[in-house]
Amino acid sequence: MTDPGTDTGVRVRFCPSPTGSPHVGLARTALFNWAFARHHGGTFVFRIEDTDAARDSEDSYRTLLEVMQWLGFDWDEGPEVGGPHAPYRQSDRFPVYADVADRLLRAGRAYHCYCTQDELEERSSQARAEGRPPGYDGHCRDLTDDQRAAYESAGRRPVVRFRMPDHAITFDDLVRGEITFQPDHVPDYVLVRSNGHPLYTLVNPVDDALMEITHVLRGEDLLSSTPRQIGLYDALAEVGVGTGQIPRFGHLPYVMGQGNRKLSKRDPESNLLGYRERGFLPEGLLNYLALLGWAIAEDRDIFSMEEMVAAFTIGRVNPNPARFDLRKAEAINATHLRALPVEELASRMVPYLQQAGVLGATVTDQQHARLLAAAPLVQERMVTLGESVDMLGFLFTDGSAFVRDESAASTVLATEDGRTVVRAAHEALSALARWETAAIEEALRGALVERLGLKPRNAFSAVRVAVTGRRISPPLFESLELLGKERALARLAEAAG
Numbered sequence: 001m002t003d004p005g006t007d008t009g010v011r012v013r014f015c016p017s018p019t020g021s022p023h024v025g026l027a028r029t030a031l032f033n034w035a036f037a038r039h040h041g042g043t044f045v046f047r048i049e050d051t052d053a054a055r056d057s058e059d060s061y062r063t064l065l066e067v068m069q070w071l072g073f074d075w076d077e078g079p080e081v082g083g084p085h086a087p088y089r090q091s092d093r094f095p096v097y098a099d100v101a102d103r104l105l106r107a108g109r110a111y112h113c114y115c116t117q118d119e120l121e122e123r124s125s126q127a128r129a130e131g132r133p134p135g136y137d138g139h140c141r142d143l144t145d146d147q148r149a150a151y152e153s154a155g156r157r158p159v160v161r162f163r164m165p166d167h168a169i170t171f172d173d174l175v176r177g178e179i180t181f182q183p184d185h186v187p188d189y190v191l192v193r194s195n196g197h198p199l200y201t202l203v204n205p206v207d208d209a210l211m212e213i214t215h216v217l218r219g220e221d222l223l224s225s226t227p228r229q230i231g232l233y234d235a236l237a238e239v240g241v242g243t244g245q246i247p248r249f250g251h252l253p254y255v256m257g258q259g260n261r262k263l264s265k266r267d268p269e270s271n272l273l274g275y276r277e278r279g280f281l282p283e284g285l286l287n288y289l290a291l292l293g294w295a296i297a298e299d300r301d302i303f304s305m306e307e308m309v310a311a312f313t314i315g316r317v318n319p320n321p322a323r324f325d326l327r328k329a330e331a332i333n334a335t336h337l338r339a340l341p342v343e344e345l346a347s348r349m350v351p352y353l354q355q356a357g358v359l360g361a362t363v364t365d366q367q368h369a370r371l372l373a374a375a376p377l378v379q380e381r382m383v384t385l386g387e388s389v390d391m392l393g394f395l396f397t398d399g400s401a402f403v404r405d406e407s408a409a410s411t412v413l414a415t416e417d418g419r420t421v422v423r424a425a426h427e428a429l430s431a432l433a434r435w436e437t438a439a440i441e442e443a444l445r446g447a448l449v450e451r452l453g454l455k456p457r458n459a460f461s462a463v464r465v466a467v468t469g470r471r472i473s474p475p476l477f478e479s480l481e482l483l484g485k486e487r488a489l490a491r492l493a494e495a496a497g
């Protein structure tokens with residue numbers, strides 16, 4: 001591999017189909033392509049493969065763009081930014097595909113196939129019964145004009161089928177090494193439906209050729225389309241589509257979920273939007289996704305995207321299946337969260353606090369100051385930004401907006417013991433002259449642990465629930481200081497009943 005930034009001819013693409021909600025597999029593929037492009041100073045092309053009108057949606061397209069931006073992937077060519085090979089949405093490129101299909105037909109590299117579904121199925125089950133490969137048998141490869149005319153006059157509409165070469169196809173996979181497909185295993189395949197609609201099998205390699213893609217990095221599930229695409233590339237070169245350069249292919253390992261199954265789009269931990277909703281940091285999630293098939297070094301899990309870009313080589317991609325581990329993703333995210341400067345942490349929490357209604361659309365100076373003071377208290381305790389809502393809500397809500405967690409209140413505060421503790425805390429704190437963490441702690445220890453003889457855990461948990469409304473909060477004495485004397489006393493008085 002060349003040094004970073006020296007192989008500017010590198011052109012890679014990320015080309016999802018806008019169906020459903022974006023999943024972690026997509027983000028992993030985008031990440032590896034993006035890091036590869038950036039490492040080489042090359043070009044990252046973002047293309048939308050939306051030729052399947054029945055499954056694609058505008059909503060899903062918008063969400064894809066949003067998620068790409070959230071994750072911080074900048075693309076050099078693609079939707080919104082344009083580029084020399086525009087348009088980058090395949091639904092805007094149908095005339096291109098019709099023209100290519102036409103050229104392939106005229107050159108004899110593709111042909112019209114009139115077989116019906118029933119005929120295909122019947123012949124393939126017969127082949128199976130006789131121990132022959134069940135794929136398309138080449139029935140229409142060399143029809144005579146008369147045969148064609150007969151099908152046409154019977155009202156049959158043909159598909160366009162690609163004539164695969166009769167020799168084995170070998171390529172050197174960047175992740176897996178040399179792979180050979182025997183011709184028997186790669187039968188002629190359909191490029192264009194009988195209604196004229198082009199398929200992935202055509203549009204994906206055509207655009208890779210036209211967009212001068214040099215490296216195709218994608219999931220292992222697409223490995224079986226590679227020999228077909230290599231066969232097609234050769235024909236495209238012959239009919240003058242693209243530069244004639246076949247890209248290098250690298251197939252990224254499967255991602256396994258629970259129970260040794262492939263992680264499916266339907267698994268809840270697949271849903272990318274869910275990570276944003278919970279408040280994963282993009283850099284935390286990407287750091288974890290990078291580990292699904294790649295490693296920066298042995299025994300090193302935590303790195304920034306800059307470090308990944310500097311170090312990224314395909315040679316370090318592991319062909320073995322990777323295991324998705326949500327706990328590990330959370331631990332990595334928590335590490336990134338702890339490393340944020342306090343200002344940054346505070347500003348990243350704001351949208352989550354706003355979303356939950358804890359903060360309003362405009363944050364006052366006083367709220368901002370309080371948030372800055374509180375941020376270091378929660379930084380060590382949070383795994384995701386969304387947890388700030390539960391942990392810090394008590395600082396920003398007053399009156400009827402302050403609501404205690406019901407189960408905590410009913411177990412800890414509703415008892416006579418609980419009320420006694422809260423009353424004693426109120427009395428001790430009312431007398432305090434200086435409202436500071438150390439003085440608050442001293443007063444509460446004196447009143448609850450020494451005088452009432454309670455275990456600190458029990459004593460403080462009642463106070464915690466009374467003033468924060470939660471069993472889990474930032475450290476209690478600091479929280480009391482931040483809350484302010486007046487508000488703290490009011491909550492204790494109200495909890496004491």
Ligand code: GLU
Nearest residue numbers: 015016017049204218222
């Ligand atoms: N649109 C295809 C997909 O999302 C792209 C596959 C490829 O990278 O070739 O599966």
Ligand code: ZN
Nearest residue numbers: 113114115140
């Ligand atoms: Zn046929």
